[in-house]
Amino acid sequence: MEIKQLFDPATSTYTYLLWNAESKQAALIDSVKEQVNRDQQLIDELGLKLEWLLETHIHADHITGSGDLRTHSQNSAKVAVHKARGSQCADRLLVDSDEIVLGDETISVLYTPGHTDTDISYLIDGAVFTGDSLLIRGSGRTDFQAGDAGTSYDSITGKLFTLDDETKVYPCHDYKGQTVSTIAEEKASNPRIGVGRSRDEYIAIMDELKLAKPARIEEAVPGNMACGL
Secondary structure, three states: OEEEEEOOOOOOOEEEEEEOOOOOEEEEEEEOOOHHHHHHHHHHHHEEEEEEOOOOOOOOOOOOHHHHHHHHOOOOOEEEEEEEOOOOOOOEEEEEOOOEEEEEEEEEEEEEOOOOOOOEEEOOOEEEEEEEOEEEOOOOOOOOOOHHHHHHHHHHOOOOOHHHOOEEEEEEEEEOOOOOOEEEHHHOOOOHHHOOOOOOHHHHHHOOOOOOOOOHHHHHHHHOOOOOO
């Protein structure tokens, strides 16, 4: 599987283009509406066929470009999100252990709630795309959209931290210029949930964050329930 990591500076969002090198079938993870033209141009330049538009969760800080990209593909590309919110626009509602197939390559779905109740991570050979569930030296806030700190801890330690230590970690956001980590790094050095933190310690850390509400949450959540259209 080939990987291109793309960045939206306005929201510090990473978008990932994955494709099978032989079949040229592609999937785009966590698109951003303002970057649709960039993403489509890259897909065209690489001669890829966009098959899937995958969301790691219903985002609160940006609006997805999945609906626009699906339209550009003449509806041959399919939008997929977790089933928890019953998104009215998605072509496929995903659950834990589902698989997305690109030629002879497979993307496995891991349900990793806690940041929200819709969080999923996408696992391929050697890499996992963790959305906001696990960030580089951090984790997604748990104070809205049915988030829960204990559930977040269980998802990270019970699913993500059980992956091979060498597995690369590609998050949906980073605010310090970091692009990729590994499971081993996060288990050893993540100040919120690595270094042997207990579940109670993690919950206390998350409860003390006291973060401001995302600036675009009122438009982003309903917009993303409608695939950004």
